[in-house]
Amino acid sequence: MVNDADADADADADDIAQRTLDYYDRHAQQFFYGTIDHDVSQNIGALLAAIEADAPYTILDLGCGPGRDLKTFSAMGHRAIGVDGSKQFAGMAAAFSGCEVWHQDFAHLDLPAAMFDGVFANAVLFHVPSRVLPKVLDDLYACLKPGGVLFSSNPRGQNEEGWNGQRYGSYYDYETWEKYLTAAKFLPLHHYYRPPGLPREQQPWLASVWRKPALGGG
Numbered sequence: 001m002v003n004d005a006d007a008d009a010d011a012d013a014d015d016i017a018q019r020t021l022d023y024y025d026r027h028a029q030q031f032f033y034g035t036i037d038h039d040v041s042q043n044i045g046a047l048l049a050a051i052e053a054d055a056p057y058t059i060l061d062l063g064c065g066p067g068r069d070l071k072t073f074s075a076m077g078h079r080a081i082g083v084d085g086s087k088q089f090a091g092m093a094a095a096f097s098g099c100e101v102w103h104q105d106f107a108h109l110d111l112p113a114a115m116f117d118g119v120f121a122n123a124v125l126f127h128v129p130s131r132v133l134p135k136v137l138d139d140l141y142a143c144l145k146p147g148g149v150l151f152s153s154n155p156r157g158q159n160e161e162g163w164n165g166q167r168y169g170s171y172y173d174y175e176t177w178e179k180y181l182t183a184a185k186f187l188p189l190h191h192y193y194r195p196p197g198l199p200r201e202q203q204p205w206l207a208s209v210w211r212k213p214a215l216g217g218g
Contacts, residue, residue, distance in 0.1 A: 013132045016168045017105055020127055021085045023166040024065075028088035032066040032096075040122055040153075042196060043207055044072060047118050047151035050189055050209050057117035060143060063124025064101060067093030073120070074099055081116075083109070107132045111143035118149045123205075126154035126169050130161055133170070137184035147214035150186060152177075153194070156206035174206060186210035 024031065051057055056078045061070050064082030066089055073080035074097060082093045082101040090103040104110060106128055119140050128136050140150055157171025172180075174191055181188065189211055193203035 024086040062121040067097035070097035109139040121152040153207040
């Protein structure tokens with residue numbers, strides 16, 4: 001039975017998600033042109049290098065946006081599937097990449113169990129409110145094959161959370177982020193800060209790589 005407080009919190013989380021997604025729907029073309037040339041090869045390489053299965057891989061691009069990274073994974077010979085809560089992005093990503101794309105809100109993911117070798121969550125999980133994050137991580141854990149890998153990259157902070165203009169964000173330091181991921185049973189592999197080669201104060205992005213234990217590994 002869901003009590004009133006839980007119901008109110010769920011409704012609030014859904015409202016947060018919808019308001020953020022509305023922003024992306026309204027600015028979809030602008031976002032596409034503004035991000036199409038971003039170099040995330042370091043992040044793509046970090047995910048692929050950690051996968052221990054035989055290639056080609058089945059990759060879930062979580063929050064695929066207009067499809068830039070889907071197209072890259074596909075061009076590398078992998079089976080890439082996108083998921084995004086923005087209806088505009090989902091349509092754009094399918095057309096741009098030629099890949100299968102699912103339109104799903106992250107708080108209500110419906111993903112096949114143990115299907116993916118890797119999940120690429122680039123600049124997306126920070127939009128998930130902290131109270132919903134454990135469920136989202138559980139869903140991602142369940143969709144990975146045993147031994148599969150989750151990559152995440154988020155703008156880092158001091159664990160503040162709230163609205164940044166018309167988009168909601170949660171900005172964690174590594175220690176707090178690690179607590180969330182290990183609570184979801186992920187094993188930490190490594191983390192780094194971006195862009196590379198700059199002083200830490202000029203590296204606003206925290207990237208991290210995590211493994212779902214192999215069968216018999218916990």
